[in-house]
Amino acid sequence: MIKHHPTQALLKDFVSGDLEASVAVLVASHVEMCAVCRGAVQTLTEQAADEAFEAVSAMESSPGKVDPMWSFDPTEDMVGNFDAEEAFSAQGAGLADSSALAMIDAITETPQDAQIVLPQTVTEIEVAGKRISLPRSLKSIALKEWQGMGKLSRARLALDDDERRMSLLHIDKGGSVPTHTHKGFEITLLLEGSFDDEMGHYVAGDFIWLDGDHTHQPVTQDGCVCLTVSSDAIHFTQGVSQILNPIGRFIY
Amino acid sequence: MSAYDHHVVLLGINVINTKASINSSQSEKTEYPLSLAVFPLPLFILPGGIQRLRIFEPRYLAMVSQATNGDGFVMARYDKNAMHNVAGWGTRVQIIDFDMDDDGVLVIDVRGQHLVRLEGLYSRHDGLLMAKADYLPHWTCLEAGVAATDLATLLKSIFDDNDKLAQLYQQVYFDSGEWVCARFLELLPLSLNDKEKFIEPSSYIQLKQFLHTFIFGNEKLN
Amino acid sequence: MQQTVSRSDPSRESKTIANIAEQQVPEELSDWLVSVASQRDKQAFTRLFQFFAPKILRFGIKQLGNEAQGNELVQDTMTNVWRKAHLYDSSKGAATTWVYTIMRNASFDMLRRIKAKNEQNLGDDIWPVDMAQDEGSSVTESFGDHLMEKQMLDYVESLPLAQQAVVKGVYYQELSQEQLAQQLGVPIGTVKSRLRLALAKLKQQMGDEYHD
Numbered sequence: 001m002i003k004h005h006p007t008q009a010l011l012k013d014f015v016s017g018d019l020e021a022s023v024a025v026l027v028a029s030h031v032e033m034c035a036v037c038r039g040a041v042q043t044l045t046e047q048a049a050d051e052a053f054e055a056v057s058a059m060e061s062s063p064g065k066v067d068p069m070w071s072f073d074p075t076e077d078m079v080g081n082f083d084a085e086e087a088f089s090a091q092g093a094g095l096a097d098s099s100a101l102a103m104i105d106a107i108t109e110t111p112q113d114a115q116i117v118l119p120q121t122v123t124e125i126e127v128a129g130k131r132i133s134l135p136r137s138l139k140s141i142a143l144k145e146w147q148g149m150g151k152l153s154r155a156r157l158a159l160d161d162d163e164r165r166m167s168l169l170h171i172d173k174g175g176s177v178p179t180h181t182h183k184g185f186e187i188t189l190l191l192e193g194s195f196d197d198e199m200g201h202y203v204a205g206d207f208i209w210l211d212g213d214h215t216h217q218p219v220t221q222d223g224c225v226c227l228t229v230s231s232d233a234i235h236f237t238q239g240v241s242q243i244l245n246p247i248g249r250f251i252y
Numbered sequence: 253m254s255a256y257d258h259h260v261v262l263l264g265i266n267v268i269n270t271k272a273s274i275n276s277s278q279s280e281k282t283e284y285p286l287s288l289a290v291f292p293l294p295l296f297i298l299p300g301g302i303q304r305l306r307i308f309e310p311r312y313l314a315m316v317s318q319a320t321n322g323d324g325f326v327m328a329r330y331d332k333n334a335m336h337n338v339a340g341w342g343t344r345v346q347i348i349d350f351d352m353d354d355d356g357v358l359v360i361d362v363r364g365q366h367l368v369r370l371e372g373l374y375s376r377h378d379g380l381l382m383a384k385a386d387y388l389p390h391w392t393c394l395e396a397g398v399a400a401t402d403l404a405t406l407l408k409s410i411f412d413d414n415d416k417l418a419q420l421y422q423q424v425y426f427d428s429g430e431w432v433c434a435r436f437l438e439l440l441p442l443s444l445n446d447k448e449k450f451i452e453p454s455s456y457i458q459l460k461q462f463l464h465t466f467i468f469g470n471e472k473l474n
Numbered sequence: 475m476q477q478t479v480s481r482s483d484p485s486r487e488s489k490t491i492a493n494i495a496e497q498q499v500p501e502e503l504s505d506w507l508v509s510v511a512s513q514r515d516k517q518a519f520t521r522l523f524q525f526f527a528p529k530i531l532r533f534g535i536k537q538l539g540n541e542a543q544g545n546e547l548v549q550d551t552m553t554n555v556w557r558k559a560h561l562y563d564s565s566k567g568a569a570t571t572w573v574y575t576i577m578r579n580a581s582f583d584m585l586r587r588i589k590a591k592n593e594q595n596l597g598d599d600i601w602p603v604d605m606a607q608d609e610g611s612s613v614t615e616s617f618g619d620h621l622m623e624k625q626m627l628d629y630v631e632s633l634p635l636a637q638q639a640v641v642k643g644v645y646y647q648e649l650s651q652e653q654l655a656q657q658l659g660v661p662i663g664t665v666k667s668r669l670r671l672a673l674a675k676l677k678q679q680m681g682d683e684y685h686d
Contacts, residue, residue, distance in 0.1 A: 001351055017537070017582040021596055024582075028600040035352040046567070049574035053529050054499055103549060104523055108516045113557045137600045160592050410649070410657055441651045446673065458679055465672035467658065 002034050002205035010209075011037065015044040022161040022229045026187050026207070029135030029227055033189075033205040127153075127170045127225050132192045135227070143168065151175030169226045171195065176219040185211040186230040193224030286323060289315040290370065290381040292330040292338045296447045297345065297364045298434040299390055302420040303327070307358040311380040316360060319347055326368055326385055329444055336373045336381055341388060341451065344368045361420060366390065367451060391430060391456040400429035403463055407432050410439065433459050440466070500525060503569035504562075511559035522573075523552055530577050537581045538588065550580040554603075561604040575603050 006014070006027050013019050014027045031037045124133045125143065142158040151172040159166045168191075171177065188208045195202050197218045202208060291312060297303050307316055319325045328342030345362035352358060368385035376382050404426040411418040417439075425431035437450055437459060450459045464470060506522050509515035530551050534544030554576045562572045579597030586592045651669075655662040 001349060015578075017578040017585075017597075021582075021586060021590075024600050025596065039352055042567070042571075045574060046571050048578075049568065049570040052533050052574055052577070053526070053570045100523070100527065103552070104516075104520055107549070107553045107556050108514070108519055110553060110557060112511075112514065112560065136602070137596075140594065140596060140599050159596075160590060160594065162590070406657070413657065439649050441649060441654060442669075446676075449676065458676060461679075462672050462676050465675055466668050467654075469664070469668045469671070 002036070002203065002207075003200075004202065004206040004208050005034065005037055006030060006207050006209070008040070011040055012044055015041060015048050020161055020164060022159055022164045022166045023187065025135075025137045025141070025159065025166065026189050026227060026229050028137035029191075030189050030205065030207040032135050032137065034207075125168070127168075127192075128172060128223060130192070132225055134191070138227075141166075146170075152177065164229055164231050166227070166229045169228050171218070171220045171224050171226075173223040174221065175223070176217060185209065186228060189227045191225045191227055193220060193222055195220035195224045195226075285371070285384040285386040286344075287382060288323060288344065288368075288385045289318060289325040290328050290336075290338060290342060290373070290383050291315065291325055292328050292336075292381065294330040294444060295327070296329070296438055296444055297327055297343045297362075298438060298451075299343065299364045299366050300425075300431055300434055301343075301364040301438045302348070302361055303345075303364075304359060304361050304420060307360055311376075311378045313358065314378060315380055316347065316350075316358065322346075324362075324365060326370065326383065327362070327364075328370060329448065336375070338370065338373065338381065339448070340370055342368050342370055342383075342385070344385060389453050390451065392453040399427050400432050400460060400463075402468065403429075403436060403460075404432045406467065407435055429460070430456065433463060436463055436467075499570060503573075504564045507555075507559050507562045507569050507572070508564065510556060511562065519556060522555060526555075526573055526577075527552065533577060534581065538584060543584065543588070547577070547581055547584060550584065551577040554580060558603055563604075572603070575601050579603065 010019070010027065014024060014031075017024075019027065031041050124131050126132070138157065144156045144158060146153050146155045148154075152175060153170045153172075155168045157166040157168065169188075186209075188210070190202050190204050190206045190208075192204055194204070195218045291305075293305075295303065307313055315325050324344050324346040326342040326344050328338040330337055331339045334340070343364045344366055345364050347360050348363045349361040350358060367388040367390050369388045370383040370385055372384040374382055408424075408426050411421070411424065433456065437447055440463075449455065450462075500521075503522065503525065506515070506518035509518035510522065527548050530548045531541075531544045534547030535541055538544060538547060551573070555573060558576065562569065579601050582597040582600070583595045586594070586596070649657070651662055651665050655665045658665070
C-alpha cells in the first residue's frame with residue numbers, strides 16, 4: 001500500500017498548474033497510481049474551478065478594463081446572420097463584440113476532434129526482462145538510451161525543464177546507491193519493485209521528496225524501477241563512496 | 253471528495269497497534285465494559301484474523317473515524333432473528349490499514365483483537381448500533397506451543413496460492429496451532445452456525461479434530 | 475432563467491438573462507457542453523463562451539501577465555472546449571471543473587512556450603481531459619468475487635435490502651468448496667462428504683450443549 005504521498009500544498013500547486021513541468025509530471029504519475037491522491041486532486045480541482053469561475057462575479061460587475069471586452073449579447077448572432085451594425089449600436093462596445101463574435105465564428109469553424117475516444121496508450125518498457133508500463137503523463141516524452149554502471153542503469157527523459165533532469169532509474173536485485181545527500185532536491189516515484197532506506201520501506205507508487213537536509217542510502221532486495229527528478233547532482237557523503245562521485249553525476 | 257476527507261480523518265491510524273500478537277488482548281482486560289460501535293455482518297472473524305471491508309454508509313464511516321481513538325469497533329454476526337439483528341457476541345477489531353479503492357470507497361483492513369459479549373444494544377441517532385462490550389475469553393485450554401503440522405502445511409499452501417489473502421497478513425504464525433486453526437475456521441466454507449460453535453472457550457481440541465476430519469477425512473491428530 | 479428563452483429564439487430579454495448569468499453559474503453549463511459535443515450547437519457554445527471568456531481572460535492575465543496573452547488563452551481554451559467537448563462526461567464532474575482543466579492545461583503549455591520557448595505540449599498528458607478514471611496500478615482488486623462463497627451469496631440475497639448493500643461491499647475472505655477441493659487435490663464430492671462426517675462427529679462430541 002502506498003504510504004508516501006505529495007503534500008497537500010504540493011497537490012494544490014499541481015492543480016493550479018504552478019509546478020515546474022518535471023515536478024508536475026512526477027506528481028501526475030503518482031496521482032495515476034494512487035487512488036487517495038486522485039480523490040484529493042479531484043476535490044482540489046473542483047475548488048480551483050469554483051474559485052476561477054464563481055468567485056469573480058463581484059469583480060466582474062464592478063467596472064474594470066477586463067469586463068467590457070467580453071460583455072456582449074450573444075443572442076444577436078444566434079441564427080448565424082449576425083448584423084454587425086445592430087450589435088454595435090445595441091451594445092455600445094462594438095470592437096469588443098466584434099472580436100468576441102469573430103473568435104466564436106473562427107472557433108466553431110474548426111472541426112471537432114474525432115469522436116472516438118482512443119484507448120489509453122500504455123507505453124511499456126522492458127527493464128531487466130520485466131515489462132513495466134509507464135505513467136501516461138510520460139507518453140509524449142521520449143526516453144533516451146539506457147546507460148549502465150554496475151547494478152545501476154539510467155535512461156534520461158527528453159523533457160526540457162531548465163536545470164531539472166528527469167530519469168528512469170533501475171537498480172538491479174541487491175543493488176544500492178551509496179549514501180548520498182542532495183544539494184538541490186530529488187523526487188523519486190517508485191514505479192515497480194521496492195526499496196528501503198534509513199527512513200523506511202517503499203513500494204510502488206510511493207512518492208518521496210528529498211532535499212539537502214536528507215541523507216539516505218536506498219537498498220533494493222528484489223530490484224526496482226524509479227522515475228526521478230533531481231535539481232542538482234547528488235553528493236556521496238561516506239568516505240569510500242566519495243570515490244564514486246561520478247555516480248552522483250550519473251544519477252542526477 | 254468526501255472519501256478523501258475520511259482519509260484525512262484516518263491519518264493517525266497506521267500507528268495504532270500494528271504489531272500482530274495473537275495473545276495481546278488479555279492485557280487490555282481491565283478497561284471493560286467498553287461502549288463500542290457494532291458492525292453487523294454475516295461473516296466470521298476470530299482474534300488475530302484480518303478482514304478487508306469496504307465502508308461507504310455514513311454511519312459506518314462515522315464508526316471508522318471513531319474507531320481511530322484506539323478502541324476499535326465490534327464486528328458481530330448478522331442474525332435477522334435476534335434483537336437488533338446481531339448475535340450476543342462479537343469480535344472487537346482494530347483498524348490496521350486503509351486505502352481508497354478506485355471508486356473512492358474507503359477500504360479498511362481490520363484485525364480481530366478478542367471476543368466480546370454484547371449487552372445494552374441501542375441504535376444511535378444516525379442508525380449506528382452501539383453496545384456495551386465486555387471482554388470474553390477465547391480458547392482457554394490451549395495446547396501452548398503445540399503446532400498443527402499438517403494443517404499448517406496446508407494453510408501455508410493456501411496462503412501461497414492466494415496472493416490477496418497473503419497480502420492481508422503482514423505476519424503469519426504457521427507454527428502456532430491456535431493461529432492456524434483459527435484461520436482455517438475463518439476460511440473454510442462452513443455455515444456461520446457451525447463456525448460459531450468454536451467460540452466456546454473449551455472448543456479448541458474439538459476444532460482441531462473437526463478440521464482433521466473435514467480436511468483430511470480422518471481423525472489423525474498429528 | 476431557464477424557461478424565458480428558448481434556444482432558437484433570439485429574444486431581446488436575454489440581455490437581462492445574460493447579466494444574471496455573470497453573477498452566478500448557470501445550471502445549463504453541462505447541457506450546453508453536451509449540445510456542443512453532440513450537435514455542434516453554436517448557440518450553446520456562444521453561451522459557454524459568454525460565461526467563461528471573461529473569467530478565462532482574468533485567469534490568463536494573472537497567470538501569463540498581460541492582456542494579449544490572456545486573449546490567446548481565451549482562444550486556446552475555448553477552441554479546445556469546442557474540439558474536445560465530447561470528452562466531457564457530466565456524470566464524472568461539473569462542467570466548470572472540466573473547463574478549468576482545459577484552461578489550466580492550455581495555460582500551462584502557453585507558459586512553457588513563453589518561458590522555456592518550448593513547444594512540447596504536456597498539459598493534456600499531465601491532466602487528462604477525458605475524465606476517465608485511469609487504469610492506475612493501485613487497483614484494489616476485488617477478490618470478493620472468487621472468494622465469495624455461493625452459499626453466502628444465497629444468504630446475502632435473503633437479507634433486507636439495506637443490509638445487502640452493506641454486505642455486498644465486503645470482501646469475503648473465505649474459500650469455496652471448489653477451491654478447497656482443488657487445494658487438497660480431491661474431488662468436490664469428497665470435500666462435501668468429509669464435511670458431513672466432521673459435522674456429525676462434532677455433534678456427537680458436543681451433544682446438545684451448543685446452541686443453533
